[in-house]
Amino acid sequence: MNSLEISVRRTLSPKALPSSETLGFGKYFTDHMFLASYSTKKGWYDARITPYEPLPLDPGAAVLHYGQALFEGMKAFRHEDGKCVLFRPEFNWQRMCEGAERLCMVAPPKELFIEGIKALIKVDEAWVPKEKGCSLYIRPTLIGTEGFLGVRPSDEYIFFTILSPVSSYFGGGAKPVKIWVEQDYTRACPGGLGSTKAAANYAGSLKAATEAKKKNYAQVLWLDIQREYVEEVGTMNVFFVFDNEIVTPSLEGTILGGGIRNSVIELLKSMNKPVVERKVKLQEIRDGAASGRLKEVFGTGTAAVISPVGELAAKDWNIVINNNEVGPVSKKLYDELTGIQSGQLPDSKNWLLKI
Ligand SMILES: Cc1ncc(COP(=O)(O)O)c(C=O)c1O
Known part of the structure; x- marks a missing residue:
């Protein structure tokens, strides 16, 4: 992928935003997700934001049989001026690259990882909580999607990111x-x-x-x-x-x-x-x-x-x-x-x- 173009297909049925008291951790997902596809022939292609929806997956996909799956966990925060920030996204990208190397997977390039996540959060910005202690948990994920049976690295991957508004683990004060x-x-x-x-x-x-x-x-x-x-x-x-x-x-x-x-x-x-x-x-x-x-x-x-x-x-x-x-x-x-x-x-x- 030379210059990063991200297509956007918006949901026709946006969900109601959950109230901050009910957030907990990982219970709600936002309206959209970010995806990009990879094949050894094409490299990375089709960076896209779509409604949050099931992934079409070949039942023979490498991820389902040989566990080629790698994920990250990071957060975005809303500041008092209303602006949103990511905490150390390069660290998470770097860790995904190191993991991909170990699992013989192809990691997304830095620009695709960071710009994709930024674009997704811009689309779902209303979901970034403003209440103290709350944040938007980000789950970038890389899976092998080629359908085949035989233990070898997949030649096809999907990198996708989903988002979940979360509350503070320390809702009632930090308890050991x-x-x-x-x-x-x-x-x-x-x-x-x-x-x-x-x-x-x-x-x-x-x-x-x-x-x-x-x-x-x-x-x-x-x-x-x-x-x-x-x-x-x-x-x-x-x-x-x-x-x-x-x-x-x-x-x-x-x-x-x-x-x-x-x-x-x-x-x-x-x-x-x-x-x-x-x-x-x-x-x-x-x-x-x-x-x-x-x-x-x-x-x-x-x-x-x-x-x-x-x-x-x-x-x-x-x-x-x-x-x-x-x-x-x-x-x-x-x-x-x-x-x-x-x-x-x-x-x-x-x-x-x-x-
Ligand atoms: C096994 C394990 N160790 C450590 C951590 C802490 O990593 P981080 O500080 O990047 O969240 C995590 C969470 O991601 C984890 O799953």
Whole structure:
């Protein structure tokens, strides 16, 4: 695709906008979606905005049989002046490119990814909530669409993006979550897909999350395949605040490198806080809790931004963190990040892109 032309076919039956109190997360979709097609013969073609509608898909499509599916999660925010912005879209595009490389897929070029999303949000702009804490969640998705049976990379792809207005995870104030330390199932293994946002990773995670929820835990703490080191918490990266350092597991192929993780590290460095990326043993967390060295634990991710952890529990032990209260580091980072996203604080890192 040389210069990006996007055709627009508008819906003839726009939906009523949901009220901000009912939004929750991922329940509503906007009126339109963005799509672009790819084939090895034509390259990228037919960038288009259409009504939100079912996709025509060959029942033999690679995505349905061999799981060639990759997605992203990002957000747009409405500022007080009514203008809308994207938070770090290049980060998400870059991560999709890296994932596509691992899954032998063809990623959309940067212009197609970013301009397509911007054009879609312009069409559905009324759906970007203005209420405090609310935002527009963006789900860019890449799937292999060629119909064939035989395990090889698809020669055809669709890149599409759908939008969902969402409310703050912290509607009733940030409440620390209870987390189950998962020692049976693992999320990723060395040499696998863990560092990508492959749909397959989420299929593989459902069993552990479902069992944890039955036990009344919000999510699981994922460990490495030896069950010795800490990797992630649910669909978030994880940070530990010790007396003298703030630690997050280093990215060594099994962990998804989050945009919020990266932003938190940058913010902490700017605040001259001792933030370190290194391997973290589960035993170190337990020892830290016993000695009082462990002050806070929190998850980071696009949906919740910062999610404090109040309790970690395993089959035969549990620890309560910071008296089950939100700690000062979690609070400060939440305020900084949401302040930048909402335009209440200056965009000192140049993370916002105007739509
Ligand atoms: C497995 C996993 N880890 C970490 C994250 C956090 O990534 P980000 O900060 O880019 O949302 C996510 C969410 O996207 C995730 O699904």
